[in-house]
Amino acid sequence: MDSLQIWVIVGVAMLIAELLSVTFVFLFLSVGAFVTALLSYMGLTPTVNSQLFCFSVISVLSLLALRKPLLQFSRRKNKTLEYSEYIGDKATVVQSIPPDGEGKVFYRGTEWIALSRKGHPIAMGSSVVIKKLDGIKLIVSDTEIETVE
Template structure:
């Protein structure tokens, strides 16, 4: 099965979109934009040579990165700040010691969660803690 150049650029674009889904860098999406645009332009006959396709891919990827990355970052930061505020003030049980300046585990709502002590003290397993805030999926706790 021989693939045409537009099909190859389409595959590259889809692979870049998949790479973006598993990455947190917010970079692959711009390469995907470049590859998908190059695929379309090649299909329309605007880019007949491989050299012109590579130049178009590079230019579109770079321009989209420079123009859109700041806006995309701002949008993602705005939607990512919500956190798990419903956890704050709740009580949980330490099931794995939280060492001095280290990470342990707590049992909360039927699941194990990574936890850090808010005051940088160690908290032994079996202690009850109060959840003070969240940092991603890590709960910041204080001994109650």
Template sequence: MMELSLPQIWMIIGLLMLVAELVSVVLVFIFFAVGGLVTALLAALGILPTLEYQIVAFSTISMLTLILFRKHAKKLLETRRGKQEEYKEFIGETAMVIRDIPSDGSGKIYYRGAEWSATSNNHNPIDAGSKVIIQRTEGITLIVEES
């Protein structure tokens, strides 16, 4: 059986954190990915000879990148999201409610061959079977009014 070296283990940790970031939307795992990958590089170069130094380096690098760059990265992502005009073509279209939309929550509508999460624009409950008009979008939730 092949044993992994510490740099290889840190590389795996970094890559797993990168995959976790791609799956999540919290913008935290990327900084641990950076910590793992930089620690792998420093360990491979012999700069961090022991596991204790590597753990301290991983923790320090991860926390510093998180503290220094998260706010900037989040703002950059929000700016990009703001420029996207996804689902704008849905506005004014008619859909069918397939699960009741309560006044203070979300239900489901059927539109373009798919189920969508929907909330009531004016906070009036809308019963399943009703036709609605899409007013706007908030992410992937459609805001609707009964037609």
């Protein structure tokens, strides 16, 4: 097996490892392996030592240059995946919501844990507006308080 095939196999293995880990580290090792395979194919790295050197340098440089922007892009993309379809909908309080605790609201045929958005107590039977979804909890605001503010 020649060095081109070995570097392509290493590159594919690193891509598979990246898919399993999602850390954006193996991706750059894969880039280094594929570029080294290309350089080996072109005859620019004839020895194993030169190939290992190129692999190391390319992997480290691409890691240092591109990992942070990719992580920021990934985080920014994940923030937009929140459920926004609930925001602005109305629900009915079925268990009063204390200023610093949890209550329950009835929304879309089921009861949800709810927290008061501004720390105001909300009485049972009140109508509330959903302001945010925090995991499995709804952050709500009393409709009467909303109209006053």
